């Protein structure tokens with residue numbers, strides 16, 4: 017679900033978590049949304065409007081009675097032009113005002129005047145949140161169709177531990193996408209995606225690597241995030257920036273990749289290994305830069321561990337394990353052999369000799385091979401679209 021051309025109204029209220037709204041405003045803007053921020057008077061005690069103005073490149077509304085340079089009645093127009101209203105963080109006070117339909121500031125007037133979906137992400141000290149007044153107010157909002165993005169349990173600003181911490185940015189972004197009509201079939205799932213190529217050092221300045229750009233794995237991570245999953249992206253050095261709203265675990269070598277994957281395996285529902293992990297590494301990388309006087313140089317390579325094989329044999333193997341097979345010949349035969357040998361649920365095979373797809377390209381042409389299934393050859397399409405088709409298959413396997 018893309019946020020391109022969506023108008024999102026972000027309400028920020030007087031909670032200690034107001035600074036986190038800056039991250040949210042930035043993430044929404046980076047995804048192409050037009051973000052209009054309304055701050056309550058109390059919110060201005062925690063974060064300056066300038067922060068949001070700089071992040072969104074839009075004027076920030078703070079005062080109902082300020083003269084509007086465009087001579088338009090902002091508390092009405094902002095609500096009416098919004099595709100969605102999200103209040104994050106929502107203080108106990110604002111929740112009470114909305115529950116009772118008060119209209120004493122720009123944010124509350126806007127909520128009354130909008131017909132867009134309204135998402136409310138409470139953030140407060142745990143006793144304030146548990147208080148029956150707050151709970152009754154939230155109940156009122158729910159019964160009116162507001163979506164409440166539940167706060168998390170954890171350490172609060174007061175030092176105490178309890179429920180009341182603002183939901184994570186990933187959860188808020190997922191709720192936004194869902195409210196805007198996106199698919200959310202990975203909500204509640206934790207998935208791990210590996211991406212990029214690994215670098216195996218020869219000496220402190222040189223390494224052996226491959227042509228992987230990370231694009232396919234990053235598209236997979238982004239698509240899973242958009243479908244509501246909690247995503248861990250374990251990435252070797254890549255040519256592009258990682259998507260926001262996910263946990264990025266950067267690695268360099270195959271051995272680091274293995275350690276990171278094994279750390280995540282016990283706690284994930286699905287693992288997709290899209291990384292191009294080096295098969296070999298130097299037995300002993302030089303500790304000093306190798307001098308280039310000699311006419312020949314012999315490097316001794318040793319086999320890297322078979323990460324997919326280890327995952328498949330793991331006592332807590334994820335329910336769904338997907339591998340990639342980048343082949344330059346006998347595509348189907350080699351991919352099918354890998355599917356069986358590594359005990360995978362699905363393998364994504366691509367012919368790397370094609371110039372319009374594969375390594376580094378924006379598009380990919382792949383064949384999906386499941387167990388006991390006829391291979392399904394997809395036409396050339398953007399990697400993000402390939403990613404969604406792969407997740408469609410994974411969602412089906414998770415339901416079995």
Ligand SMILES: Cc1cc2nc3c(=O)[nH]c(=O)nc-3n(C[C@H](O)[C@H](O)[C@H](O)COP(=O)(O)O)c2cc1C
Nearest residue numbers: 029030031032033056058059107108109110139140
């Ligand atoms: C340091 C500090 C932190 C606060 N944090 C919160 C909070 O996290 N959640 C909350 O509901 N109120 C919090 N408050 C109280 C609100 O700022 C106060 O209720 C205010 O009236 C909320 O106004 P608003 O809803 O119009 O923004 C805090 C107050 C202070 C001084």
